[in-house]
Amino acid sequence: MAISRLRAKGTSALASALLMLAAGCEGAKTVVPLIEISPAGVAAKALAAYDANQDGKIGGAELDKAYSINSALDMLGTDHQKGVTAEQIAARVQKWVDDKVGVVPVLCNVARNGAPLADAEVKFVPDAFVGDYLTQIGVGKTDENGIAIISLPREPGSDQPRGMPPGFYRVEITKAGENIPAQYNVATTLGQEISSDGALKHALAGKKMLFDLKY
Numbered sequence: 001m002a003i004s005r006l007r008a009k010g011t012s013a014l015a016s017a018l019l020m021l022a023a024g025c026e027g028a029k030t031v032v033p034l035i036e037i038s039p040a041g042v043a044a045k046a047l048a049a050y051d052a053n054q055d056g057k058i059g060g061a062e063l064d065k066a067y068s069i070n071s072a073l074d075m076l077g078t079d080h081q082k083g084v085t086a087e088q089i090a091a092r093v094q095k096w097v098d099d100k101v102g103v104v105p106v107l108c109n110v111a112r113n114g115a116p117l118a119d120a121e122v123k124f125v126p127d128a129f130v131g132d133y134l135t136q137i138g139v140g141k142t143d144e145n146g147i148a149i150i151s152l153p154r155e156p157g158s159d160q161p162r163g164m165p166p167g168f169y170r171v172e173i174t175k176a177g178e179n180i181p182a183q184y185n186v187a188t189t190l191g192q193e194i195s196s197d198g199a200l201k202h203a204l205a206g207k208k209m210l211f212d213l214k215y
Helices: 013-023 039-050 061-065 086-099 196-204
Strands: 106-112 121-126 138-141 147-150 167-174 191-194 210-213
Touching: 039 061, 039 086, 086 196, 106 121, 106 138, 121 147, 167 210, 191 196
Parallel strands: 106 210
Antiparallel strands: 106 147, 121 138, 121 167, 138 147, 167 191
16 A cells, blocks of 8 residues: 555654555555546535535535534645535545545544543444445444544454545544443434544644544
8 A cells, every 4th residue: 555655754643544554554454456446526525515505616605514524625636615526526536536545544542531441342334425335334442542543344364455536524422331421422423534544644743533423
């Protein structure tokens, strides 16, 4: 995978962890097939889902509800005020295709009011507008530091590398015996874009994928 070939000076601890996963620190050898996805199809479905006033972009209150798209504004080359056009979404999806990366290593941090939340189950569920192309749910469980490795399901003993296909995902967080509010699971307001260039850019900048739950 392309992300595994970078060895930059000053790489943060998080970037190092991502690089180790990408390089297959478990000795992964299985080739993960690339997703077949239509950039124009995804863009059209996204606009149909969120462009309520039909002005050709997702902006303002519309963007506030497009959680996975909202998470990727820096990668889409826009901001909340300008909104997101179909062309920008299509270009972003085309970038996933051009990168030719089957799965992206995903590490996320989960906290409750700033403190690590251990033993929480984290699911990355394909957003509805990419559901024609992405169908599998990624799952991980947080450790004592609130860190979870998110991955597609794997058979025991599989050498398939851990990670998620590039895409837009809803994030759902639950914990056995704890009443985590619905806004973080069944009615989630959490979303995340997964991409190889986005993961590396944010890791090298020292940015964590952090979900800090307030309850």
